[in-house]
Amino acid sequence: MPSEASLPQRTYDEITPILLEVVQQLAQELHPQQPLTRVPTLDSALEREFGFDSLGRMELLLRLERTFDVQLPEQVLASAEAPRDLLEAVFNARAGTGRVSVRPAVRPVVEAIDGVPIGASTLLAVLDWYARHHPQRRHITLYGEHEQCEEITYGALHSRAAVVASGLQARGLEPGQTVALMLPTSRDFFEGFLGIIQAGGVPVPLYPPARLSQLEEHLRRQLRILQNAGAVALLTVPEAKSL
Incomplete structure (x- = not known):
C-alpha cells in the first residue's frame, strides 16, 4: 500500500x-x-x-x-x-482506479416441463421428484469471477448429496443430530446441506472466514454456536483437518 x-x-x-x-x-x-x-x-x-x-x-x-x-x-x-x-x-x-464494472442481470431461460411435484411436501421430496423426472434440468447456477458460471443439475445434486449422506451415516450420524456446515457459497455447500438432510441430520450453516489464514481463529469464535447447536460433526474446507 x-x-x-x-x-x-x-x-x-x-x-x-x-x-x-x-x-x-x-x-x-x-x-x-x-x-x-x-x-x-x-x-x-x-x-x-x-x-x-x-x-x-x-x-x-x-x-x-x-x-x-x-x-x-x-x-x-x-x-x-x-x-x-x-x-x-x-x-x-x-480516484477512479478502484471502480468495478457492473454486469447487467441476466434472466435465466427456464425450460417448460411436464408435470410438477404436487404431492411433495418437503425439500427432499421435491429434489427426489426432479431428480427422477428431470435429472438434466438446471437447478442452480453459480456465478464466479471473470464471467464464469457453473451449473448444477437436479440429478447431479441429488446423487452427490446421497454420497455425503452415506458418508455421514457411516460415521455414526443419527437422525435428528446437528451437523455444522462452514463452506463458501459453492457446489460443496449445496451438496453438503442436502446431504445432511438426506442422512436425517439438521444442518447448521456457519459463515466461513474471509481468509483461510484466519480459519483457526474463526473456529474458536464459532465454538459457542457449535456447542449450543450440539453439533456432532463439521463439514468444512480440507485445510481445517490440521487444526
Whole structure:
C-alpha cells in the first residue's frame, strides 16, 4: 500500500476518521453483548480484534460504498485485513482506479416441463421428484469471477448429496443430530446441506472466514454456536483437518 506521505494528506485526513467511525459503529452493532474495549485504528485487525466475519465484512463494504459514494472491488471483501486496506480501496475508488464494472442481470431461460411435484411436501421430496423426472434440468447456477458460471443439475445434486449422506451415516450420524456446515457459497455447500438432510441430520450453516489464514481463529469464535447447536460433526474446507 502507498505510504500516507505519497497520498494527498488532506484526503487522508478527510477519509480516515469517517472510515474508522463506520468500522466502530458496525462492530458495536454486530456484537452488542461485547462492549468495545478499544477504538479501531488503521492497523487494527478486523477479525481478531473486532470480530468481522464474512457477513460482517460484506455489510462493512456496503456501508463504506454508501458513505463515500464509491464501488469497491469484490476482492476487497477477502483481502482486507485492517482498516488501512479499506482506506486504500476507498481512496483508489475516489480516484477512479478502484471502480468495478457492473454486469447487467441476466434472466435465466427456464425450460417448460411436464408435470410438477404436487404431492411433495418437503425439500427432499421435491429434489427426489426432479431428480427422477428431470435429472438434466438446471437447478442452480453459480456465478464466479471473470464471467464464469457453473451449473448444477437436479440429478447431479441429488446423487452427490446421497454420497455425503452415506458418508455421514457411516460415521455414526443419527437422525435428528446437528451437523455444522462452514463452506463458501459453492457446489460443496449445496451438496453438503442436502446431504445432511438426506442422512436425517439438521444442518447448521456457519459463515466461513474471509481468509483461510484466519480459519483457526474463526473456529474458536464459532465454538459457542457449535456447542449450543450440539453439533456432532463439521463439514468444512480440507485445510481445517490440521487444526
